Amino acid sequence: MKLVVIEGIGKKETVEKYLGPGYKVFATKGHVRDLPAKTLAVNVKKDFEPKYVIMDDKKDVVEQLKSAVSKADEVLLATDPDREGEAISWHVAHILGIPQDSPVRIEFNEISKKAVQSALQHPRAIDINLVDAQQARRVLDRLVGYKLSPVLCKKIQNKLSAGRVQSVTLRLVVEREREILNFKPEEYWPFFSVLRNEQGARIKAALASRGKQKFKIPDEQTLKEVIADLDGKEYKVTHVKKSVTKSKPPAPFITSSMQQDALNKLGMSLKQTSSAAQALYEGVELPGEGKVALITYIRTDSTRVSDDAMREARAFVAQKFGEKYIPAKPNVYATKKGAQDAHEAIRPISLARTPESIKDAVNKYYYKLYKLIYDRFMASQMSEATYNSLSVDIAAGDYGFKVTGKSPLFAGYTAVYNMYTDENKEEEEESGKLPDLHEGEILHFLQYKYEQKFTKPPARFTEASLVKTMEEKGIGRPATYTPTVTLLAARSYTEKEGKYIKPTQLGMDVTDMLIKYFPEVMDVTFTAEMEKRLDDIEDGGVIWQRVVGEFYDGFEEKISEALGDSFSLKTPDQKTDVPCPSCGTLMVIKSGRFGKFLACPNYPKCRTTLPLDEETGKPAAPPKQSEETSDVKCSKCGRTMVLKQGKFGPFLACPGYPACKNIVNIEKKTETEEVHSEPCPKCGKPMKKITMRGSTFYGCTGYPECRFTANAPVAKGVCPECGSHLLARTYKDGAYCVCASKTCKYKAKAE
Numbered sequence: 001m002k003l004v005v006i007e008g009i010g011k012k013e014t015v016e017k018y019l020g021p022g023y024k025v026f027a028t029k030g031h032v033r034d035l036p037a038k039t040l041a042v043n044v045k046k047d048f049e050p051k052y053v054i055m056d057d058k059k060d061v062v063e064q065l066k067s068a069v070s071k072a073d074e075v076l077l078a079t080d081p082d083r084e085g086e087a088i089s090w091h092v093a094h095i096l097g098i099p100q101d102s103p104v105r106i107e108f109n110e111i112s113k114k115a116v117q118s119a120l121q122h123p124r125a126i127d128i129n130l131v132d133a134q135q136a137r138r139v140l141d142r143l144v145g146y147k148l149s150p151v152l153c154k155k156i157q158n159k160l161s162a163g164r165v166q167s168v169t170l171r172l173v174v175e176r177e178r179e180i181l182n183f184k185p186e187e188y189w190p191f192f193s194v195l196r197n198e199q200g201a202r203i204k205a206a207l208a209s210r211g212k213q214k215f216k217i218p219d220e221q222t223l224k225e226v227i228a229d230l231d232g233k234e235y236k237v238t239h240v241k242k243s244v245t246k247s248k249p250p251a252p253f254i255t256s257s258m259q260q261d262a263l264n265k266l267g268m269s270l271k272q273t274s275s276a277a278q279a280l281y282e283g284v285e286l287p288g289e290g291k292v293a294l295i296t297y298i299r300t301d302s303t304r305v306s307d308d309a310m311r312e313a314r315a316f317v318a319q320k321f322g323e324k325y326i327p328a329k330p331n332v333y334a335t336k337k338g339a340q341d342a343h344e345a346i347r348p349i350s351l352a353r354t355p356e357s358i359k360d361a362v363n364k365y366y367y368k369l370y371k372l373i374y375d376r377f378m379a380s381q382m383s384e385a386t387y388n389s390l391s392v393d394i395a396a397g398d399y400g401f402k403v404t405g406k407s408p409l410f411a412g413y414t415a416v417y418n419m420y421t422d423e424n425k426e427e428e429e430e431s432g433k434l435p436d437l438h439e440g441e442i443l444h445f446l447q448y449k450y451e452q453k454f455t456k457p458p459a460r461f462t463e464a465s466l467v468k469t470m471e472e473k474g475i476g477r478p479a480t481y482t483p484t485v486t487l488l489a490a491r492s493y494t495e496k497e498g499k500y501i502k503p504t505q506l507g508m509d510v511t512d513m514l515i516k517y518f519p520e521v522m523d524v525t526f527t528a529e530m531e532k533r534l535d536d537i538e539d540g541g542v543i544w545q546r547v548v549g550e551f552y553d554g555f556e557e558k559i560s561e562a563l564g565d566s567f568s569l570k571t572p573d574q575k576t577d578v579p580c581p582s583c584g585t586l587m588v589i590k591s592g593r594f595g596k597f598l599a600c601p602n603y604p605k606c607r608t609t610l611p612l613d614e615e616t617g618k619p620a621a622p623p624k625q626s627e628e629t630s631d632v633k634c635s636k637c638g639r640t641m642v643l644k645q646g647k648f649g650p651f652l653a654c655p656g657y658p659a660c661k662n663i664v665n666i667e668k669k670t671e672t673e674e675v676h677s678e679p680c681p682k683c684g685k686p687m688k689k690i691t692m693r694g695s696t697f698y699g700c701t702g703y704p705e706c707r708f709t710a711n712a713p714v715a716k717g718v719c720p721e722c723g724s725h726l727l728a729r730t731y732k733d734g735a736y737c738v739c740a741s742k743t744c745k746y747k748a749k750a751e
Contacts, residue, residue, distance in 0.1 A: 003072035007079045014283030014291040018116040026068050032058040033091040040146050048548045081107040086130035101125045110349045111293035133537040136544035151562045156569050165476045168527045169484050174503045174511040183457035189217035191450045195443040201435035205394050205401035235443040239393040247385040249413035251303040251333035252345035252377045255478035256471035263464035266368050270463040274482045276369045286361050299478040300343040303333035313381035316351040327383050347377040363723040378416050385412035392437050405434040460500035474528030509569050517562040582608040636662045677713035681725035721746040
């Protein structure tokens with residue numbers, strides 16, 4: 001038996017199907033080895049040597065992997081085809097004792113029978129250049145995070161963090177907000193003359209020039225002057241230009257453009273898009289076929305498409321639309337400078353699998369995203385769209401007017417992608433009605449049209465436009481866009497206002513503090529250049545420790561300088577007349593993550609804190625609890641302990657709190673029972689009802705291999721809105737199937 005090791009559990013079934021007999025698939029569920037969370041774990045004095053450990057939550061996974069390997073004749077590592085996937089394979093090989101030069105690494109850009117079978121025929125050694133590029137990124141991020149975060153904690157507030165890419169992205173959001181705050185609107189008046197030709201056709205001509213110079217009306221006084229000048233003037237066509245213009249099809253999707261279009265054209269958030277794309281890549285359940293993967297790898301910055309895919313697309317388009325809809329030569333798109341170009345663009349695995357063929361089998365988000373990817377790829381291999389275009393210049397006294405328009409001549413790629421184009425359809429409809437004007441023709445004046453407007457500030461970033469800017473400026477890579485944007489919100493550095501992202505005051509303070517002390521780290525160009533240096537490591541010939549060393553040179557001195565001066569944005573502690581119940585010192589009011597509280601200033605010798613009543617400035621009254629005296633004596637002070645109710649059920653506490661903080665947990669037996677529930681949505685095993693420490697929940701009987709839990713029985717089917725599993729709940733008006741996702745509101749009466 002051959003064991004194939006992959007990352008995501010979601011594609012296990014899909015990959016297994018294409019491997020055939022004699023193979024078994026094991027999923028690591030992501031990283032298994034990493035730098036430990038609570039220490040720097042990078043020896044800066046020993047050439048930045050990282051100290052990797054098996055992650056706490058993956059120790060069981062590693063034991064299961066070793067057990068599976070012991071029964072296998074051969075091991076193949078098929079983690080994701082990118083730097084991170086290569087590093088995971090390297091870590092797995094290290095844990096299993098596989099030599100570095102062993103041909104155990106296979107990769108596939110799509111989960112199809114052809115791609116998987118081909119990968120099996122071409123195993124290779126682990127690419128240490130890819131591993132080193134990922135190691136350099138991990139070490140750099142650890143050094144920045146661990147060294148900068150204490151500066152923020154000392155000078156702003158506790159429990160803050162910084163990150164190499166995260167902090168620069170935050171700077172983009174903060175600077176955009178300040179652009180908006182400092183913006184001064186300017187007045188202008190769009191002006192049109194509505195005209196008519198001899199045949200009665202109406203033309204709306206826009207004011208373009210005065211005295212042969214470009215001209216816009218800046219205020220109402222100028223507007224009145226223009227109208228006075230134009231009154232009674234003759235409108236004469238001075239120039240007519242007819243041409244055929246072309247519109248080129250868009251390139252197939254890369255990660256960032258897919259995320260942008262999913263938000264702008266489908267209204268899907270970054271999280272929804274990432275989740276749906278991952279499912280489409282790993283495989284979705286289709287009737288009679290099991291799990292089927294529908295699209296290629298989703299983390300890419302390349303618009304490159306394989307020759308096979310191009311040929312299939314051209315044949316498909318020719319059959320469906322006709323030969324004139326395919327260009328003479330296949331469309332090839334230039335990949336952005338600095339892109340890794342490691343994988344193809346995002347495309348459907350097969351155009352024969354149309355969006356309509358899966359519409360009734362998948363949830364609406366999967367369908368909408370698949371259709372967007374499908375149509376975009378097909379359009380990218382089609383002919384240009386052509387238009388009859390008309391540009392007309394009209395003179396009236398000293399003023400020049402312009403009118404332009406176009407009408408469709410040949411649909412080309414818009415036969416597929418027209419619903420997604422950004423062009424203004426109203427303008428197209430209007431332009432299609434333009435009459436056939438000719439030079440020297442006199443037009444009759446009907447009326448003026450104008451309105452007062454003001455220039456608008458730049459818009460705040462949406463998730464999509466922030467990702468686009470990150471991609472344009474070279475900050476991060478496809479795999480880091482979503483985690484970076486999500487982390488800023490999780491850290492309370494940004495917040496949402498509708499679909500727009502704005503920085504919090506905390507986010508602004510963090511940005512200002514980091515720019516003050518670490519301008520280079522916060523420089524967008526420097527961060528983009530570092531990404532290129534990581535690419536150089538991947539390409540070979542550059543030692544990763546040298547890249548890290550160049551960055552780290554002088555970094556410790558800057559840290560010491562920042563920690564050593566007295567500048568601070570921290571709110572000073574407010575003194576009170578409340579004595580500390582432990583040592584008698586007058587307590588102070590501090591600000592913490594969850595608001596203000598009373599604390600003893602003798603910390604760390606005295607760690608006493610009390611909740612604060614902000615209205616009175618006095619300690620807040622503790623919530624009343626019914627206390628029952630026990631027959632147990634406190635082992636620390638001898639008082640008779642009392643019974644209290646806590647988050648995890650009853651416990652014994654010393655009544656001498658806070659002077660004596662002794663507590664004794666009351667152990668309660670865990671009770672389990674089989675329940676009427678659908679199988680576990682992750683592994684398919686039966687569910688059971690579990691009562692532990694006074695709380696009840698539902699867990700998979702496959703524990704510890706499967707750790708799925710729910711707070712209600714699992715219901716049949718999946719949510720039609722977002723694809724999550726359903727839970728069976730009972731309300732006053734009856735039984736319902738409710739979506740398990742916190743962000744989805746789906747609820748339907750149970751059958």
